[in-house]
Amino acid sequence: MVPPDWSVTTIVVRSTIETLMIALAGTALAVVVSLPLGFLAASNVAPSWVAQPVKWLLGFVRSIPLIVVALLCVSAVGLGPFPGLLAIAFHSVGMLGKFYAEEFETAEQGIVNAVSGTGASWLQTLRYGLLPQSVPQVVAFTVFRLEMNFRDAAVLGLVGAGGIGYYIQLYVRGFQYEKVAVLLLVIIAVVTVLDQLTFWVRRWVR
Amino acid sequence: MRLETTPPPETATVVRLDGVHVLFGRTLALDVEELAFGGGERVFVLGHSGSGKTTLSRLVKGRLRPSTGRVTVLGHDPADADARKRRRIQRRVAMIDQEFYLVPRLTVVDNVLHGCLGRVSPWKSLLGWYPAAEWERAEAILEEVGLAGFHHRRVETLSGGQRQRAAIARALMQEADVILADEPVSALDPELAEDALELLVECVARRGVTLVVNLHQPELARRFASRLVGLANGRVVYDGAPEGFTAEDAELVYRGQPLEKKRNGQRARQDVAAQAPRPDLRLVRG
Numbered sequence: 001m002v003p004p005d006w007s008v009t010t011i012v013v014r015s016t017i018e019t020l021m022i023a024l025a026g027t028a029l030a031v032v033v034s035l036p037l038g039f040l041a042a043s044n045v046a047p048s049w050v051a052q053p054v055k056w057l058l059g060f061v062r063s064i065p066l067i068v069v070a071l072l073c074v075s076a077v078g079l080g081p082f083p084g085l086l087a088i089a090f091h092s093v094g095m096l097g098k099f100y101a102e103e104f105e106t107a108e109q110g111i112v113n114a115v116s117g118t119g120a121s122w123l124q125t126l127r128y129g130l131l132p133q134s135v136p137q138v139v140a141f142t143v144f145r146l147e148m149n150f151r152d153a154a155v156l157g158l159v160g161a162g163g164i165g166y167y168i169q170l171y172v173r174g175f176q177y178e179k180v181a182v183l184l185l186v187i188i189a190v191v192t193v194l195d196q197l198t199f200w201v202r203r204w205v206r
Numbered sequence: 207m208r209l210e211t212t213p214p215p216e217t218a219t220v221v222r223l224d225g226v227h228v229l230f231g232r233t234l235a236l237d238v239e240e241l242a243f244g245g246g247e248r249v250f251v252l253g254h255s256g257s258g259k260t261t262l263s264r265l266v267k268g269r270l271r272p273s274t275g276r277v278t279v280l281g282h283d284p285a286d287a288d289a290r291k292r293r294r295i296q297r298r299v300a301m302i303d304q305e306f307y308l309v310p311r312l313t314v315v316d317n318v319l320h321g322c323l324g325r326v327s328p329w330k331s332l333l334g335w336y337p338a339a340e341w342e343r344a345e346a347i348l349e350e351v352g353l354a355g356f357h358h359r360r361v362e363t364l365s366g367g368q369r370q371r372a373a374i375a376r377a378l379m380q381e382a383d384v385i386l387a388d389e390p391v392s393a394l395d396p397e398l399a400e401d402a403l404e405l406l407v408e409c410v411a412r413r414g415v416t417l418v419v420n421l422h423q424p425e426l427a428r429r430f431a432s433r434l435v436g437l438a439n440g441r442v443v444y445d446g447a448p449e450g451f452t453a454e455d456a457e458l459v460y461r462g463q464p465l466e467k468k469r470n471g472q473r474a475r476q477d478v479a480a481q482a483p484r485p486d487l488r489l490v491r492g
């Protein structure tokens with residue numbers, strides 16, 4: 001492992017950036033889908049005949065292992081980063097949707113009633129009465145999920161879904177541990193930066 | 207039961223209750239044969255805890271439907287089954303809850319602007335946009351309640367008295383015809399309570415709308431009300447001028463008034479003895 005083989009740095013950095021992009025795009029897509037699903041699954045927002053099935057659906061999505069999702073996406077769409085993005089997004093929706101719903105359910109109902117009592121529509125009440133109460137937790141968990149998704153995306157390359165995973169398996173199987181060392185160092189660097197970013201974002205949103 | 211009715215004001219009836227009973231399980235929370243509030247009245251409702259003051263507010267606001275009887279606000283049912291009609295009527299009734307229920311994370315001005323949600327464009331407001339006229343109105347109201355420099359302060363950083371004023375500002379922003387306040391000064395010390403009520407009454411007088419305040423303190427009610435309603439065990443035991451509300455009436459209201467069941471055609475007797483209000487009251491026509 002020592003000394004690290006720095007000749008592969010360019011390739012490694014480029015594919016790490018690709019992994020990061022997969023994680024970002026996948027998480028972003030997941031958020032867009034999970035927010036409305038989260039509202040629909042919250043028992044204080046949607047009637048129970050809507051909330052219960054949606055909760056069940058989210059549980060179902062959550063229970064499929066990420067690798068299985070990735071393999072399905074790869075066989076459906078082909079190799080490369082795009083199936084990786086889809087797999088990350090799909091898997092995250094299960095977690096984010098459930099978390100958002102639970103967060104919305106803990107909101108103070110008195111405040112929601114006060115806003116709706118001004119004559120606001122249902123959507124306005126959600127936007128101004130419910131959502132502002134939940135924003136810090138929603139953002140905190142989303143950013144945490146982003147960090148996890150980066151690590152997951154790194155692994156997905158093993159099944160051909162793009163990113164650094166391809167090189168991990170290439171060098172490990174080829175016993176080229178000096179190159180694996182470079183890989184690990186780059187990954188550690190990115191995770192550390194992400195960690196710091198999540199801390200700043202959470203403090204900013206309070 | 208002592209009833210002293212004041213002659214109805216010239217202006218139209220704004221709030222009306224007819225034969226209203228509210229039952230929670232087997233508890234009779236409110237039993238009002240007839241009650242009407244006119245435009246511009248400053249009605250202060252006095253009563254012990256559990257006397258039905260909050261139930262009355264919730265009925266007028268439309269958060270609750272009576273078990274029997276009818277509640278009419280500005281000629282319509284505030285708890286109408288149709289959501290659109292309900293919203294339209296509820297927009298004209300502003301409620302200041304005991305806990306204020308402002309959004310703590312948001313700024314004062316954001317909270318006040320919520321008052322206009324009923325009348326701004328629904329789609330634009332979802333993106334966080336309010337018309338300039340509403341911003342100006344919000345600023346004017348904040349100045350009126352004495353929170354001029356507090357626009358961008360988060361509500362969670364405000365003191366109790368300041369939050370009270372922010373809640374009043376939000377209610378005023380609604381430009382409602384009826385303003386309800388459920389024990390607005392319970393959380394404030396006596397001096398602040400008087401200031402807050404004075405502010406509320408001044409703002410309401412300036413607009414000429416109806417004010418209905420639930421209160422514990424008879425002295426404050428006597429000072430600010432144009433009409434005083436006393437509730438005990440869900441029934442109206444006093445309805446008239448604040449000057450006529452004697453210490454005896456205060457005792458009636460605060461120590462409760464247990465009713466005996468109607469027996470052999472006799473009228474139910476009313477006792478001023480200090481007994482705790484009984485939880486299971488049957489419907490008795492007194």
